[in-house]
Amino acid sequence: MPSVEMTTDLDRRFQSLHVLDNLTITAAARRAGVSNKRLFASRGPRALDLLATPGLNVSGGVKYNPDGSRWSPGAMAAKAGSIYAVHKRQDVGTREKLQEKWSRKTLFGRVHVWDLMQLLHFTIDHSDHILHYTSQLIHCLQVYNGITRTSFDPNKYDARYKRDMQIAAVIHDLGKLLTLFGEQDGNVDCMNRLIQHTLPNANESGACGLANMQIQWNHDEYGYQKLRRNLRLPRRVLATVRTHSLREIGGPSLRVFKWQWDEFSAHLTPEDKEDIPFVMHMRLFDQKTKRRTDVVPDVDIAEVLQLLEEYFEDGMLEW
Numbered sequence: 001m002p003s004v005e006m007t008t009d010l011d012r013r014f015q016s017l018h019v020l021d022n023l024t025i026t027a028a029a030r031r032a033g034v035s036n037k038r039l040f041a042s043r044g045p046r047a048l049d050l051l052a053t054p055g056l057n058v059s060g061g062v063k064y065n066p067d068g069s070r071w072s073p074g075a076m077a078a079k080a081g082s083i084y085a086v087h088k089r090q091d092v093g094t095r096e097k098l099q100e101k102w103s104r105k106t107l108f109g110r111v112h113v114w115d116l117m118q119l120l121h122f123t124i125d126h127s128d129h130i131l132h133y134t135s136q137l138i139h140c141l142q143v144y145n146g147i148t149r150t151s152f153d154p155n156k157y158d159a160r161y162k163r164d165m166q167i168a169a170v171i172h173d174l175g176k177l178l179t180l181f182g183e184q185d186g187n188v189d190c191m192n193r194l195i196q197h198t199l200p201n202a203n204e205s206g207a208c209g210l211a212n213m214q215i216q217w218n219h220d221e222y223g224y225q226k227l228r229r230n231l232r233l234p235r236r237v238l239a240t241v242r243t244h245s246l247r248e249i250g251g252p253s254l255r256v257f258k259w260q261w262d263e264f265s266a267h268l269t270p271e272d273k274e275d276i277p278f279v280m281h282m283r284l285f286d287q288k289t290k291r292r293t294d295v296v297p298d299v300d301i302a303e304v305l306q307l308l309e310e311y312f313e314d315g316m317l318e319w
């Protein structure tokens with residue numbers, strides 16, 4: 001009897017990465033006007049090579065049932081509860097430990113940002129039952145497309161606004177790569193809260209600012225710690241990476257009581273107040289562009305490479 005070839009979910013992720021890799025070579029060569037070989041000789045390793053990085057477990061970023069099938073959306077919603085339970089247990093000590101464990105550790109060395117992004121194709125956010133098995137690469141490109149296709153009123157927004165939103169979209173979830181290195185979902189995914197009872201008294205000590213608040217740790221803070229050394233990234237873009245998951249910045253809501261907001265907002269600096277509307281605007285795209293799919297969105301890769309080179313020297317960074 002002929003054997004039946006089973007294509008697993010992971011196989012399919014590899015296949016789309018191969019396609020993307022070929023498209024990238026074509027796009028990069030078209031932009032640079034040089035042969036592929038010369039172009040890539042000057043660059044760090046590509047996404048497919050990065051998969052062989054010591055400590056990286058390519059099957060660590062997406063979990064399945066024991067038989068290899070996907071969890072149902074309902075089952076994923078139920079798992080989200082246990083992921084959030086881990087996240088909610090974080091205290092100041094946990095935050096410090098995670099910061100110590102990951103933020104100063106070099107995982108890849110100097111790499112192209114587009115290569116890092118492609119690795120996100122092997123990660124999903126298990127606390128997000130809307131996206132379900134949609135990869136974080138697809139998600140970031142959905143957000144990028146949503147912003148790219150929107151026109152921003154020049155009377156309302158400054159000249160760099162859209163460009164800054166586009167780069168924020170592309171890089172905002174890079175920190176989710178940590179699940180490929182074994183960090184548990186509860187410390188990588190989820191929305192964040194201020195850790196309870198950690199704010200000093202604003203009347204006595206003045207506003208401590210978002211940068212000094214004890215916020216639950218996830219891909220936001222990790223991504224920020226990796227990106228902050230890049231001086232080309234504007235403050236509002238770094239603020240987006242660092243706080244896009246923070247519930248409190250959205251103001252009073254079902255989850256943030258008025259008194260909590262009053263206490264929190266008393267600690268914001270003028271710079272925080274200037275950045276928050278930008279972060280919230282980007283968060284709107286982050287949430288509203290979510291579509292459950294396995295198809296990598298149609299993006300002009302040459303345009304994305306151009307964007308990355310505007311904000312990163314040669315499109316590369318230390319990670």
Ligand SMILES: [Fe+2]
Nearest residue numbers: 172173244245
């Ligand atoms: Fe995020």
Ligand SMILES: [Fe+2]
Nearest residue numbers: 139172173286
């Ligand atoms: Fe996101």
